[in-house]
Amino acid sequence: MKFKKLFIACAIAAIAISLTGCFGSQKPMRYYTVVLPAGKAVADKPVPARILVKKASIDPAYRRNNIVYRESAYDFMFYNYSSWATRPEYLMEQAVSLRLEQSGLFQFVESVPTAKPDYELSMHVIAVEEIDGDNGREAHLAMNMSFKKTDSDGDLWSRRFDSKKSYDGDDMREFATAISKLLEQYTETALQEIQQALNSATESAQ
Structure with missing residues (x-):
């Protein structure tokens, strides 16, 4: 009789542990975004024109x-519990x-x-990912950016960016921060070079 009671008690305990695993609190889902710091004006006087930032695209493997x-x-x-607030190419399009x-x-x-815009800025994200290697974690962002006149077939400016940035720890906020810093570098370079392309086009037209 004692063995029967002991068996029942063990069975109840096993079921309780099993149910705790099935219905216990799950790891919370966390969402991250891309943020560029407020930057300074790069031009004393704006070009009297309208530019359209086109809907960004992304390689299919990262379309999640x-x-x-x-x-x-x-x-x-x-990651199952670490996600962008929306698709990463949209976050980058909004930030840029x-x-x-x-x-x-x-x-x-x-x-x-x-x-109707006078100019268009296009972006295509090639890769946005965390790389876990022997030397720690790195954020990797590769993308193409191009700038053109709306009615022109050729680009006034285009460039491929592809860099990695290391960060410490396993907090995904550090990853999102690193991606944001890479995008900031790319965007500032793009602004400077687009301004130069506009100046060159103006000088050629004179």
């Missing part, structure tokens, strides 16, 4: 909200559009056209 990570060149994984507006380079900056 979950943050991608890799441990080698041959694997491709993503806001910085372009702050730069004062153009009189009108739009993501949704209200009139």
Whole structure:
């Protein structure tokens, strides 16, 4: 009888532990975004023109909200509980559009056209990921940016960016911060070089 009671007690305890594992609190989902710091104006006087920041595109493998990570060149994984607030290319499009507006380079900056634009800025994200290697964690961001006149077939300016930035710890906020800093570098370079391209085009037209 004692053995029967002991068996029942053990069975109840096992079921309780099992139910705790099944219905216990899950790891909370965390969402991250891309933020560029408010920047200074790069031009004393804006170009009297309208520029459209076109809808950004991204390589199919990264067309997801979950943050991608890799441990080698041959694997491709993503976090279940760490996600972008929305698709990463949209976050970058919004951040670059806001910085372009702050730069004062153009009189009108739009993501949704209200009139025919004079210029277009395009972005394509090639890779946005965490790389876990022997030397720690790195944020990797590769993308193409191009700038053109709306009615022109050729680009006035284009560039491919591809860099990594290391960070400490396993807090995904550090990863999002590192990606934001990489995008900030790319955007500031783009603004400077687009301004130079505009100046060269103006001088050639004179």
